Amino acid sequence: MRVLLVEDDKPLSAALSQSLRTANHAVDCVFCGKDALNAVLDDQTDLVILDLGLPDIDGLDVLKSIRQKSKAMPVIILTARDKITDKILGLDAGADDYLPKPFEMDELLARLRVIERRQGTAATAIVSVNNVSLNTQTLELFIDNEIVSLPRRELMLLKALMENAGRIQSKQKLESRLYEWGEEVVSNTIEVHIHHLRKKLPDKFIKTIRGVGYSIPQKGS
Incomplete structure (x- = not known):
């Protein structure tokens, strides 16, 4: 946040x-x-x-x-x-x-x-989309009930996407959630984080909306 x-x-x-x-x-x-x-x-x-x-x-x-x-x-x-x-x-x-x-x-x-x-969309600290669950309080990520370790920025990015499951998040909006005033943000920073996240998440979990941003599926979709 x-x-x-x-x-x-x-x-x-x-x-x-x-x-x-x-x-x-x-x-x-x-x-x-x-x-x-x-x-x-x-x-x-x-x-x-x-x-x-x-x-x-x-x-x-x-x-x-x-x-x-x-x-x-x-x-x-x-x-x-x-x-x-x-x-x-x-x-x-x-x-x-x-x-x-x-x-x-x-x-x-x-x-x-x-x-x-x-x-947000969650009534509790646990946000789940299919087999991926994120505890937004402890920032523990589970995939198929196995804990997965992520760097801080990737966790923040995934949290922003999962809390808005089914809604497109623009690159600019995601940058604003991850970076503060005065922090240097190179043009492809979000793309790099997304690339690393995709290596650890289920196939096609993060969808690119070309020219707009990114989204993840709603539960069950």
Whole structure:
């Protein structure tokens, strides 16, 4: 998942982004409300983690602006404002979740997984297509009940495809799920990852839609 982290405390932002990347999320970091709103307009973000105490625009106003632009964009508030009245204000302003600081990273990751399941096609952490199963929580891949090891990028790519089984995913959309701002992406990167995945997956599991992107079959097809 492509996460936009809006946190003006740079040491905390660095620690959070590292933990999110370890959990196989792509993370873009901004440190003020203006940059957050510009990033949301780029339409490459899957979820926003939003601090409220920003230096230029109050986080609640940022949230309200996000909601004007996107009703569906998931937003988790992560803030030191821990009073129940603050939580009510945040949720009423359109937040999907509200986590006061200090917090446990495992809890934040669990809340992200809940939102992922809500957005995706799977009701549980296990996404299965025919004889291929992926645990989106542990990122363990099973083919015919045998565990298969994949590099991080290939796992992220396969996850994006399996969560959208039956729907075409463009090359640009897949790149946005795997790579963050500033990362150099050569023109054939996705093709290379797809090539390596196909060597490990059942024959014709990933279908190329020429000039459009890639898809995998729906369960049973």
